[in-house]
Amino acid sequence: MDDDEFLKKIRTLYFRFPGNILTNIEDFDVVPMNADLTVISQFWNINTFIHMHDCFEINYIFKGQCEFVFLDEKRILKEGDFCIISPFTNHSTRLLDPDSQIFPILVKEQTFSKTFFPLLSNDDILSHFFRKILSNTDEPNYLLFQTSASPDVRFLMKELFLENFQYDKYVNQSSVHWLSLLFVSILRNYETYSQFSSYNNGIAYAPILRYIQSHYTTITLSELSKIFHYSVPYLSKIIKETTDQSFSSVVRKLKMRAAVQLLETTNDSIEKIAEDVGYNSSDHFYRVFTDYYGMSPTKYRKIHQET
Structure with a gap:
């Protein structure tokens, strides 16, 4: 009905x-x-x-x-x-x-x-x-x-x-x-x-979270502090208390999650994926991805596209 x-x-x-x-x-x-x-x-x-x-x-x-x-x-x-x-x-x-x-x-x-x-x-x-x-x-x-x-x-x-x-x-x-x-x-x-x-945090974190999620490919902690009018140390402390992660860890996690999705669902080159998720260098992306997932982007794609 x-x-x-x-x-x-x-x-x-x-x-x-x-x-x-x-x-x-x-x-x-x-x-x-x-x-x-x-x-x-x-x-x-x-x-x-x-x-x-x-x-x-x-x-x-x-x-x-x-x-x-x-x-x-x-x-x-x-x-x-x-x-x-x-x-x-x-x-x-x-x-x-x-x-x-x-x-x-x-x-x-x-x-x-x-x-x-x-x-x-x-x-x-x-x-x-x-x-x-x-x-x-x-x-x-x-x-x-x-x-x-x-x-x-x-x-x-x-x-x-x-x-x-x-x-x-x-x-x-x-x-x-x-x-x-x-x-x-x-x-x-x-x-x-x-x-x-x-109320213990004294700061509404939701807008900050949404902004990070929408701009993770380019946002820096310094830029975020200017947008939301908090000092860098205070904003860093709030992010750590709220997510149990540092700002850089939050951004890296979002980038890695986006990279995995692109590796699994597209045939884009590693260079393009690196650029799409916010890395200026494909070598840098390669190192971060390998450290994060324990395998290279190429190997990850091969394993998951075969399955």
Whole structure:
């Protein structure tokens, strides 16, 4: 069914909430005792308030817009946004019009770290980003993906929501799998659209990350410091604290990842690939690639194009 028909149908469904969620409006959790996660539907005009959970809250903006308050920050989330909020963080979400629809997903902290953490173990800049959030759950953080109302993400979100109403012994296992697919889809397709807030860092790193990802072939740390108006030592420190890597390591990783893709998918010469990923000398590229992957670009291409 299309989105409008889906929303019309689900508004005939209802949830049973445990009574204890109303005992303290600042701190509550609605995940059933024997479940790893639950998905609810946020209704228009509901009384919103600043609160926290002992679990992760993942808000998917299915339709319209909502006002998101995170500590002392306020921003508007739009259709397709997928926002992950760390446990024990004061926050609230409020729909901005009657046609808006949010699906909050609540995931127990131990479930997130045990079940979903392997998805985030890839050797790329976003996974480092994600791991830092999940490994520092005492710090108030959120991660925001802008999926531009992706049909794949919307389909998976529908299936995850409807799974709540199966009421059989497979619900929990199936819900975990649907959420796993959601994470895979987002990590696969939307890594350049992530945003991050960390109040301990005191600096919004997301624009810096996006700029590095878009200009890695030519950007230098000195140029980056001028663009974002931070000193070179301070910016270098922030990049190291946020990614667990130096600026040069971040850039080299992006260059190597781009080079691998070109080696696997094109017949371009090594000289052209070196130039495309930001090396002035093919000899320099050859040495860096060999040191990074333990084999020359030529050997890498031969192995991977044969397979």
